[in-house]
Amino acid sequence: RRTLLNLPAGVSMSELQSPAEVADLVQLIDGWLAGFAESGDHVLAIDRGTSDETSFGEPRWYVRLAGESKDIVTIWLTLGQRTLRYETYVMPAPEENAAELAEQLLRRNDRLVGAHFSVGHEDAVYLRGSIPDSAVTPDELDRVVGTLYQTVEHAFPALIRLGFASRFAD
Numbered sequence: 001r002r003t004l005l006n007l008p009a010g011v012s013m014s015e016l017q018s019p020a021e022v023a024d025l026v027q028l029i030d031g032w033l034a035g036f037a038e039s040g041d042h043v044l045a046i047d048r049g050t051s052d053e054t055s056f057g058e059p060r061w062y063v064r065l066a067g068e069s070k071d072i073v074t075i076w077l078t079l080g081q082r083t084l085r086y087e088t089y090v091m092p093a094p095e096e097n098a099a100e101l102a103e104q105l106l107r108r109n110d111r112l113v114g115a116h117f118s119v120g121h122e123d124a125v126y127l128r129g130s131i132p133d134s135a136v137t138p139d140e141l142d143r144v145v146g147t148l149y150q151t152v153e154h155a156f157p158a159l160i161r162l163g164f165a166s167r168f169a170d
Contacts, residue, residue, distance in 0.1 A: 016081045017133055025079055025136055026059050032138045033061060036145070042066045065149055070156040075148050077141075083130040086115075088148050090156065093123035094163025101125075101163045108155060115147055117155075125159065127151055 017025070030048065037043045045064040050057040059079045067073045078085045094101045105117040105125065115129035127148055131140060161168050 021133075022059070022079065022081070025084075025133060028136065028138070029059075029061065029077065029079065029084075029141065032141045033063065035138075036063070036142075044072065063145060067149075067153055067156075069153045073149050073152050075145055077144075079133070079136075081133075083132055084136050084144075085128070085130040086144050086148060087126050087128040088152055090117070090125040090127055090152055091160055091163060093125075095167075096165055097162050101159060104159065104162060108151075112151065113147075114144065115151065125163075 033046050037046050042065050043063070044066055046061065048059065048061045050060055061077045063075045063077070065073045065075070073088055075086060075088045109116045114131065115127050118126050118128050120126045129144070129148075131144070
């Protein structure tokens with residue numbers, strides 16, 4: 001194992017995973033996703049590739065789930081050298097009530113554990129989080145995917161009505 005920085009005594013940074021350790025985590029995530037796909041009709045698709053955000057070619061999965069409030073919830077899992085990052089697209093940039101929507105997102109962030117609402121490309125709203133590679137277990141994967149799915153399902157109706165209020169007037 002190695003670290004990128006020589007830090008002062010008493011300061012630590014998580015260590016990089018070896019290729020074998022990354023391969024073990026990929027196998028764990030693949031196995032959990034295979035079992036998850038068999039667990040119910042709500043799983044529409046699961047696929048694995050590599051991230052295109054960096055030249056590192058990090059393993060990346062998407063899990064597409066059928067929703068009730070939002071038709072489809074797609075969750076991305078990206079395995080890095082130190083963390084498993086996860087995210088889902090919630091909604092496009094609001095057409096109106098942007099300040100009120102931002103306030104709602106911040107208030108909702110206060111109640112979330114392991115995830116947070118954020119603004120991404122083109123001011124779209126995302127739900128994101130990360131955990132250390134050392135915390136990746138089947139139970140934690142279940143918690144992560146469940147948290148993102150349930151949070152989007154619960155928050156989406158109110159957020160979309162606020163950000164696109166005139167479309168819902170009548």
